[in-house]
Amino acid sequence: MTWVRANSDRLVELTWQHLWLSVVPVVIGFLLALPLGWMASRYHRFRAPALTLGGVLYSLPSLPLLVIIPGIIGTSFLDPVNVAITLTLYAVALLVRTVADAFGQVSAEVLDAASASGYSRWQRAFGVELPLAGPAMLAGIRVASVSTVSLVTVGALIGVSNLGSLFTEGFQRYFTTEIIVGMVLVVSLALVLDACWVLIGRVLLPWARGRTA
Amino acid sequence: MSVFNEAWDWFTTSTNWHGEDGIPHRLLQHIGYTALTTVIAVVIAVPLGLWIGHTGRLRGVAVALTGALRALPTLGLLTLVVLWRGIGLTPPITALVVLAIPPLLAGAYAGIESVDPRTVDAARGMGMTEWQVLARVEVPLGLPLLLGGLRSAVLQVVATATIAAYIGLGGLGRYVIDGVAIRDYPQILGGSLIVVVLALALDGAFALLQRLAPA
Numbered sequence: 001m002t003w004v005r006a007n008s009d010r011l012v013e014l015t016w017q018h019l020w021l022s023v024v025p026v027v028i029g030f031l032l033a034l035p036l037g038w039m040a041s042r043y044h045r046f047r048a049p050a051l052t053l054g055g056v057l058y059s060l061p062s063l064p065l066l067v068i069i070p071g072i073i074g075t076s077f078l079d080p081v082n083v084a085i086t087l088t089l090y091a092v093a094l095l096v097r098t099v100a101d102a103f104g105q106v107s108a109e110v111l112d113a114a115s116a117s118g119y120s121r122w123q124r125a126f127g128v129e130l131p132l133a134g135p136a137m138l139a140g141i142r143v144a145s146v147s148t149v150s151l152v153t154v155g156a157l158i159g160v161s162n163l164g165s166l167f168t169e170g171f172q173r174y175f176t177t178e179i180i181v182g183m184v185l186v187v188s189l190a191l192v193l194d195a196c197w198v199l200i201g202r203v204l205l206p207w208a209r210g211r212t213a
Numbered sequence: 214m215s216v217f218n219e220a221w222d223w224f225t226t227s228t229n230w231h232g233e234d235g236i237p238h239r240l241l242q243h244i245g246y247t248a249l250t251t252v253i254a255v256v257i258a259v260p261l262g263l264w265i266g267h268t269g270r271l272r273g274v275a276v277a278l279t280g281a282l283r284a285l286p287t288l289g290l291l292t293l294v295v296l297w298r299g300i301g302l303t304p305p306i307t308a309l310v311v312l313a314i315p316p317l318l319a320g321a322y323a324g325i326e327s328v329d330p331r332t333v334d335a336a337r338g339m340g341m342t343e344w345q346v347l348a349r350v351e352v353p354l355g356l357p358l359l360l361g362g363l364r365s366a367v368l369q370v371v372a373t374a375t376i377a378a379y380i381g382l383g384g385l386g387r388y389v390i391d392g393v394a395i396r397d398y399p400q401i402l403g404g405s406l407i408v409v410v411l412a413l414a415l416d417g418a419f420a421l422l423q424r425l426a427p428a
Binding site: 174176 | 216217220283284285286287288289290291292293295296297368371372375376379380386389390393398401402404405406408409412413416
């Protein structure tokens with residue numbers, strides 16, 4: 001506890017860095033997965049390649065991908081952007097399937113009814129499909145969010161500072177407290193973010209309340 | 214793309230193919246750790262998962278446990294286990310086993326649960342014992358999900374074993390961790406590409422296996 005109090009400024013700073021490295025990839029990943037997943041659910045020819053690519057991408061190990069990215073896009077090896085891009089790729093890979101399944105479960109009758117009531121293609125996509133697919137997509141975002149918070153820590157191995165730095169420092173100094181504090185903060189951050197997603201879901205998708213997403 | 218040329222030079226340097234730190238030795242180590250970890254985790258998690266799926270008992274606990282374990286940062290667990298248990302092979306392998314259990318457990322109980330209860334009832338009605346129901350009906354029908362769990366577990370171990378090089382484990386992760394320490398980017402990139410190829414090969418093998426599995 002004394003250590004926590006003495007280092008509170010640093011802990012707050014690391015938590016903020018960890019926070020943006022976790023939130024940005026999930027949000028951008030979702031925005032990219034949305035059109036891809038929608039296309040995968042509507043056009044059968046697009047489905048298999050999109051889902052296969054997502055599966056392959058998701059199977060790539062994190063540390064290697066993290067160090068290959070700067071080689072491909074030419075960023076500096078220590079740039080936090082590499083972490084953000086790697087995690088965005090994972091988020092897209094995970095969410096394309098969720099989004100495709102979420103749109104896929106919107107019943108055809110409902111879509112026909114919307115078309116029959118005079119909805120254009122775009123009105124139907126944004127006014128009917130998106131809200132109905134929302135709860136299932138939110139469930140996917142929550143999974144992506146939890147795993148992203150945990151994956152950010154790997155960035156510490158290549159010198160990108162975040163809460164994972166507490167693990168590498170604690171290990172080098174043989175200081176268990178620092179590692180445990182890091183674990184508690186990472187898991188807490190994952191829980192807090194998860195609660196935020198639930199809250200955002202309540203506000204944006206009030207019709208899903210009381211139903212399991 | 215000059216960094217990839219440098220990584221290619223690293224690949225084709227003959228000294229990188231011999232001895233303790235040579236590519237064949239590191240690759241075999243990595244595969245060895247993965248196999249060892251997976252076997253131990255399967256022995257622990259699969260019977261437990263089958264029992265949970267078959268009896269429906271402890272299901273809530275299993276779901277909560279697998280969820281909680283997923284949120285735990287791998288690197289934190291690895292560094293902690295070394296500070297607690299010292300260096301050597303056992304601490305990292307223990308951590309890798311712990312991380313491989315959730316997907317295997319989930320695959321096993323979800324596989325059994327995915328079997329239509331009417332099919333299970335019919336098997337019982339034909340006079341099968343509980344063991345026969347499990348071995349001849351539930352396991353074969355739940356096999357696709359069981360294999361899916363094994364696939365995620367193996368890929369998880371391949372990825373985590375790379376990270377475990379940080380706490381002194383051998384294998385392909387050495388190239389990345391040692392390369393970062395001496396800023397040898399060609400070596401980092403070369404080693405990473407081998408891990409990626411290994412992961413893709415294993416993923417492809419499992420995809421094939423799942424397609425061939427009778428379901």
